[in-house]
Amino acid sequence: MSLDAVLARIDDTLPQATERLFDLLRIPSISTDPAHAGDCARAADWLAADLRSLGFDASPRPTPGHPMVVGHAGTGPGPHLLFYGHYDVQPVDPLDLWHRAPFDPELQPGPRGPVIRARGSSDDKGQLMTFIEAMRAWKHVHGSLPARLTVFLEGEEESGSPSLVPFLRDNRTELTADLAMICDTGLFQDTAPAIVTMLRGLLGEEITLKAATKDLHSGMFGGAAANPLTVLSRILGRLHDATGRISIPGFYDDVDELPDAVRAQWQALAFDHAGFLGGVGLTTPFGEQDRTPLEMLWSRPTAEVNGIWGGYTGAGFKTVLPAEAHAKVSFRLVSRQDPVKLREAFRAWVRAQLPPDMTADFTPHGASPAGQMDITHPAFETARAALAAEWGRPAAYVGCGGSIPIAGYFKSELGMDAMLLGFGRDDDQIHSPNEKYDLECFHKGIRSWARILHALTT
Amino acid sequence: MSLDAVLARIDDTLPQATERLFDLLRIPSISTDPAHAGDCARAADWLAADLRSLGFDASPRPTPGHPMVVGHAGTGPGPHLLFYGHYDVQPVDPLDLWHRAPFDPELQPGPRGPVIRARGSSDDKGQLMTFIEAMRAWKHVHGSLPARLTVFLEGEEESGSPSLVPFLRDNRTELTADLAMICDTGLFQDTAPAIVTMLRGLLGEEITLKAATKDLHSGMFGGAAANPLTVLSRILGRLHDATGRISIPGFYDDVDELPDAVRAQWQALAFDHAGFLGGVGLTTPFGEQDRTPLEMLWSRPTAEVNGIWGGYTGAGFKTVLPAEAHAKVSFRLVSRQDPVKLREAFRAWVRAQLPPDMTADFTPHGASPAGQMDITHPAFETARAALAAEWGRPAAYVGCGGSIPIAGYFKSELGMDAMLLGFGRDDDQIHSPNEKYDLECFHKGIRSWARILHALTT
Numbered sequence: 046m047s048l049d050a051v052l053a054r055i056d057d058t059l060p061q062a063t064e065r066l067f068d069l070l071r072i073p074s075i076s077t078d079p080a081h082a083g084d085c086a087r088a089a090d091w092l093a094a095d096l097r098s099l100g101f102d103a104s105p106r107p108t109p110g111h112p113m114v115v116g117h118a119g120t121g122p123g124p125h126l127l128f129y130g131h132y133d134v135q136p137v138d139p140l141d142l143w144h145r146a147p148f149d150p151e152l153q154p155g156p157r158g159p160v161i162r163a164r165g166s167s168d169d170k171g172q173l174m175t176f177i178e179a180m181r182a183w184k185h186v187h188g189s190l191p192a193r194l195t196v197f198l199e200g201e202e203e204s205g206s207p208s209l210v211p212f213l214r215d216n217r218t219e220l221t222a223d224l225a226m227i228c229d230t231g232l233f234q235d236t237a238p239a240i241v242t243m244l245r246g247l248l249g250e251e252i253t254l255k256a257a258t259k260d261l262h263s264g265m266f267g268g269a270a271a272n273p274l275t276v277l278s279r280i281l282g283r284l285h286d287a288t289g290r291i292s293i294p295g296f297y298d299d300v301d302e303l304p305d306a307v308r309a310q311w312q313a314l315a316f317d318h319a320g321f322l323g324g325v326g327l328t329t330p331f332g333e334q335d336r337t338p339l340e341m342l343w344s345r346p347t348a349e350v351n352g353i354w355g356g357y358t359g360a361g362f363k364t365v366l367p368a369e370a371h372a373k374v375s376f377r378l379v380s381r382q383d384p385v386k387l388r389e390a391f392r393a394w395v396r397a398q399l400p401p402d403m404t405a406d407f408t409p410h411g412a413s414p415a416g417q418m419d420i421t422h423p424a425f426e427t428a429r430a431a432l433a434a435e436w437g438r439p440a441a442y443v444g445c446g447g448s449i450p451i452a453g454y455f456k457s458e459l460g461m462d463a464m465l466l467g468f469g470r471d472d473d474q475i476h477s478p479n480e481k482y483d484l485e486c487f488h489k490g491i492r493s494w495a496r497i498l499h500a501l502t503t
Numbered sequence: 504m505s506l507d508a509v510l511a512r513i514d515d516t517l518p519q520a521t522e523r524l525f526d527l528l529r530i531p532s533i534s535t536d537p538a539h540a541g542d543c544a545r546a547a548d549w550l551a552a553d554l555r556s557l558g559f560d561a562s563p564r565p566t567p568g569h570p571m572v573v574g575h576a577g578t579g580p581g582p583h584l585l586f587y588g589h590y591d592v593q594p595v596d597p598l599d600l601w602h603r604a605p606f607d608p609e610l611q612p613g614p615r616g617p618v619i620r621a622r623g624s625s626d627d628k629g630q631l632m633t634f635i636e637a638m639r640a641w642k643h644v645h646g647s648l649p650a651r652l653t654v655f656l657e658g659e660e661e662s663g664s665p666s667l668v669p670f671l672r673d674n675r676t677e678l679t680a681d682l683a684m685i686c687d688t689g690l691f692q693d694t695a696p697a698i699v700t701m702l703r704g705l706l707g708e709e710i711t712l713k714a715a716t717k718d719l720h721s722g723m724f725g726g727a728a729a730n731p732l733t734v735l736s737r738i739l740g741r742l743h744d745a746t747g748r749i750s751i752p753g754f755y756d757d758v759d760e761l762p763d764a765v766r767a768q769w770q771a772l773a774f775d776h777a778g779f780l781g782g783v784g785l786t787t788p789f790g791e792q793d794r795t796p797l798e799m800l801w802s803r804p805t806a807e808v809n810g811i812w813g814g815y816t817g818a819g820f821k822t823v824l825p826a827e828a829h830a831k832v833s834f835r836l837v838s839r840q841d842p843v844k845l846r847e848a849f850r851a852w853v854r855a856q857l858p859p860d861m862t863a864d865f866t867p868h869g870a871s872p873a874g875q876m877d878i879t880h881p882a883f884e885t886a887r888a889a890l891a892a893e894w895g896r897p898a899a900y901v902g903c904g905g906s907i908p909i910a911g912y913f914k915s916e917l918g919m920d921a922m923l924l925g926f927g928r929d930d931d932q933i934h935s936p937n938e939k940y941d942l943e944c945f946h947k948g949i950r951s952w953a954r955i956l957h958a959l960t961t
Contacts, residue, residue, distance in 0.1 A: 077819025136821055142717070204819050245722065249820045258784035259600070262934040264703065264905025267805040267835050269796035270780065271789040274808035275742065282740025284733065322728065326716035329859035331729040338727035347725040350732035351823050356810035357831060361535025361662045362707045362868040363594055364833050364906075365809050365934055373815060375822050377725050401787035410820040447722025448822075476720040476823055 047186065048499045054182040055491050062178045062491065063152065063161065063484070065095070069132070069170050070150040070163040076111055076133035077204035085111040085200045088132040092198055095177065099184055101196065106216075108208035111200030115219070118180075119190030123502030124424070127195040127222035127461070129451055130173025130229060131202035134165035135476045142478035152484065160481040168475035171482035172228045172467050173198060175490035182495060191502040195222055199451070202229075205249060205411030206450060213458040221459045224424050226497075229449050231469030232486070234317060238432035238440040238493065240425060241465035242418045243307075243343060246378030247448035248387055249351075249410030252277070252395065254370045256403045261366040271400050273370035274355050280398050281372060284348045289333040291348045291376075293394045299381035303344050311339055314441060324472060343444025347377040373410070377448060384412035413450030422462050424501055431496040432466065435489055440466075468493065505644065506957045512640040513949050520636045520949065521610065521619065521942070523553070527590070527628050528608040528621040534569055534591035535662035543569040543658045546590040550656055553635065557642055559654065564674075566666035569658030573677070577648030581960030582882070585653040585680035585919070587909055588631025588687060589660035592623035593934045600936035610942065618939040626933035629940035630686045630925050631656060633948035637956060640949070649960040653680055657909070660687070663707060663869030664908060671916040679917045682882050684955075687907050689927030690944070692775060696890035696898040696951065698883060699923035700876045701801060704836030705906035706845055707809075707868030710735070710853060712828045714861045719824040729858050731828035732813050738856050739830060742806045747791040749806045749834075751852045757839040761802050769797055772899060782930060801902025805835040831868070835906060842870035871908030880920050882959055889954040890924070893947055898924075926951065 055062075074088040075081040089105035089112040096103035096116040103116025111133060137147040145151060150163035161171060177196070184190060197220060201208055213220060233239035254273040261270055286292050303311075316339045322328060330338045336345055355370035357363035376391070378384060388409065395405050418425075420442060432440040445465070452463040468490035474480045513520075532546040533539040547563035547570040554561035554574040561574025569591060595605040603609060608621035619629060635654070642648060655678060659666055671678060691697035712731040719728055744750050761769075774797045780786060788796045794803055813828035815821035834849070836842060846867065853863050876883075878900060890898040903923070910921040926948035932938045 077817070077821065079818060136815065136817060136819075138815070138817070139718075203821075247722075247822070249822070251820070256785065259932065260597075260935045261783060262905065263805070263807045263809065263833060264705075264835065264903070265800070265929070265933075266783070267807050267833075267904060268790040268799040268803055269788050270783065270785055271787075272807055274811050275739070278736045278738075278742075278808060278811070279740035280736075281733070282737035284736075325719060325724070325728065327714065327728055327860045329729075330727050331858060332726040341726040342723070345726055347721070349721045349725050349730055349822075349824060350736060350814065351721060351821060352814035352816045352825075353732050353736070353828070354812045354816040356808065357594065357596070358810045358812040358829070359535070359594060359596070360537060361594075362709070362831055362833070363535065363661075363809060363934065364705070364707070364807075366807060367810075370811070371816070373820055375721060375725075375820070377722065400789060402785045445722070446725060447720065471723070474717070475723075476821065477718045 048495065050186045051182050051495045052492055054186050055178065055495060058182065059488055062174070063487070066161065066171055066174045066487070067150045069174065070165055071148055073148045074133050074200065075136050076201050078136060082111065085133055089114050089200055092132055096196055099181055103196065108212055110208045113200065113212055114196070114198040116196045117194070119192055119194045121192040121502060123192035124223035125193040125195070126501065127197055127220065127225045128176045129197050129199070129225055129227045130176065131169045131199040132173065133200045133203050134168065134170070135203050137164050139478065144479055155481070155483065157483060157485065159484040161484060161487060162479065162481045164480050166480055166482035167469045167473035168480065169202070169229045171487055172469065172490065175468065175487060176226070176228055176494045178491040179494035179498060182491070183498060191498055195220065209451065210454055210458060213454055217459055221461055224422065225455045225461050225463040227449060227452060227463050227465045228467045230445055230465050230467035231471065233314065233441045233443050235470045237438050238436045239443045239466065240429060240440055241445040242420055242442045243444040244416035244452060244465070245446055245448050246382065246384055246413045246415040247450065248376040248378060248384040248412050250374050250388065250391060251408040251410060252372050252374065253406040254403055255368060255406070257366070257368050260368050263364040263366050266366055270366055271402055272366045273403065274367060276400060276403055277353070277355070277370040277372055280395055281350050281374070289331065291346065293390050295390055296346070296387065299383065300346060301380040303340065310442065311343070314443070321471070342446035344379055346379050346382060349375055351375050377446065379415045382415065384414055388412060413448055414453055416449070416453040418452065418464065419462050425464060427500045428464060428466065428497050431500040432493055435493045435496050506953065508644045509640050509953045510950055512644050513636065513953060516640065517946055520632070521945070524619065524629055524632045524945070525608045527632065528623055529606055531606045532591050532658065533594050534659050536594060540569065543591055547572050547658055550590055554654055557639055561654065566670055568666045571658065571670055572654070572656040574654045577650055577652045579650040579960055581650035582681035583651040583653070584959065585655055585678065585683045586634045587655050587657070587683055587685045588634065589627045589657040590631065591658045591661050592626065592628070593661050595622050597936065602937055613939070613941065615941060615943065617942040619942060619945060620937065620939045622938050624938055624940035625927045625931035626938065627660070627687045629945055630927065630948065633926065633945060634686055634952045636949040637952035640953060641956060649956055653678065667909065668912055668916060671912055675917060679919055682880065683913045683919050683921040685907060685910055685921050685923045686925045688903055688923050688925035689929065691772065691899045691901050693928045695896050696894045697901045697924065698887060698898055699903040700878055700900045701902040702874035702910060702923070703904055703906050704840065704842055704871045704873040705908065706834040706836060706842040706870050708832050708846065708849060709866040709868060710830045710832065711864045712861055713826060715824070715826050718826050721822040721824050724824055728824055729861055730824045731861065732825060734858060734861055735811070735813070735828040735830055738853055739808050739832070747789065749804065751848050753848055754804070754845065757841065758804060759838040761798065768900065769801070772901070779929070800904035802837055804837050804840060807833055809833050835904065837873045840873065842872055846870060871906055872911055874907070874911040876910065876923065877920050883922060885958045886922060886924065886955050889958040890951055893951045893954050
């Protein structure tokens, strides 16, 4: 099978591929917001239809939440490969910081060439379309796909994946391939292709503290009545000790120190710590004072307040003692940390700090353990070589500070190994206003998948 | 002059007086919200017109904020009395906790008789109308008012009174009477008439913490990048030490211990501490552990978080490290505490706790010292006797946990003593959803003013 003709086809049809991505980006598939449930369904329909146009037996599959898209196509002597991506996107607030409507994609000039500007352009619609466009070019050139291929696209990745594990269990046979390819990560320091071998887990909790039966006037009650905002601040303010370590008892019990070999490999990557923080206006690492930022991001757990609200937050002032205070808190987990155990430890730690008359209610938001990929699988070195051929530099084995629980679930639920690689850049502003995806990343990402498909199946 | 005929007229026309109050309550004059500036102006116009109908030379007076209403009427050998109230009201959020639209007043049955339900019914439209209705009845019976009377109504009391001091200075001669009567307080324990002799001051601050130049993804940056929400929680969580005292250096320097005589007088009031907290679902006093709730409310300073917000607060979850975190914090002040000095102390204390790369911006919201009334003024004992005659029990000299800075400004700017008395009840839910004013309080409040007018001027 000729690879060069496929790569040429990809180069020739980049404008059309970009237009198709724009169509997908126009659908505001924000999974965490119930108001956008219909948009999530529309995105799933769009993708299933696009896969069918490539000869896939593809359809949206209902779940209690947003639909999954599953499609199968191809035959061949090579391995059965499953490709995973997610079509849902993060919310867009604060909307006033966007320079253009988040769901009105546009090619804009950028310092490194054109960028595709829209929510989801990098996370993850642009990335999932790299694989689909690679298959489209392959099909056009060769008339058929090079191996048995399954595409599996999720619509709840940005909202804790509540339907994922039940769906994997209910469709185990159909979804178990020889290897999963997950496209939801980035390049290393913007230029080197990278395969992620360590992922942090995630635990999310929403807290509501309640005291009096109603909002109180701070003149009538202030000083004598417990204020949930004061108590919430006190508790969250104790999440870290003076050295930056998390204060919850037992939190570090299952955190392993980095093996010396991995530490040496990471040091060899010569990560630009100053540039990493400087890119967002910071100079000084926060967190554990005896760790480098790269070590903190890839191998250390975190506790972060992601949202807090309560009392009067409008214009002017109101001297209220509110009846309730709220926060969203998340933990990034590493090594063998058990999210179920730590959720209970966190709740017990909060409850132990409540004064009389105050109660705490908790709402869970996602719980996934950290992931460790098996890089002894031969496909890893094959893919590394294919990536090096496209990008002109060696592919790095890296860690990832984010949480992509699907890799762990593929292993735990289906016994399937996974390889995580993607083409995002650090300045893509995923989860932030003005998200973008470099056209170069989209283009070379499509070419990368064509090379990997070729290397793994011929 | 006959008092009995005035009281009879008040009794006979209570329904009409209630209807007039309803007209005023229908105007949503929320002074802190710029969207309601027009409503504040409408309330001022309504009051000026009503005063003119009583023969007052009255008009709304423009300020840089909401208008003041000033009116003059009457002559007589008695003292020149100034009456103060405020026509602005608190915001109404959370709106979903109201059982009826907040600006659609209604008489509803209550456990102690009918209640007037609406935002502002008790604080302070219902209260200010007690005085106006007393004058209306007096005028009807006698054809003229019993003394030289000035009415001075403010529209910024709930939003820090930014225009008040400049207005007093610019209109010093016109507004200086022999004694000011301020109707913005309540009964003692719901049954005994009360004259407030100590008021707490108020200092309001809004804080904004900023770190990175944009919202960050907690997977990409969590652990290594400073999170303004975490730092804000930490700082606010340290506002009080383990004994409930405020941690800002020097905060208690100008706080006097209560004189033994006052402490004894307050103890004699036999305040129902359990009932006070129990009424709002609480059992245990918060705050300074070596003080009684009454002492805390009337004579001790406080630090309270009145609002906090930042990050993702919508449905679901978003693992964001926000670029900004916000809080509104207020302090109730006592004795000789200087709000200007303490504002600087608070800001310095916050800034000293900021980690590298984080900045704090502050917006001031009101600053007034505590007030101490001069009860040696002979009008105090006269009013006490008049109140006792109406309510059938002695009037108490009490403290007030709230801040009514006007009393201090009358003294400091105009050299005018003030007497604070009013007819609110503890369960009026001022500043909270479902605010009410008992019809009995409105009725007996009008009668009380008629008695006081009579006692002071004849």
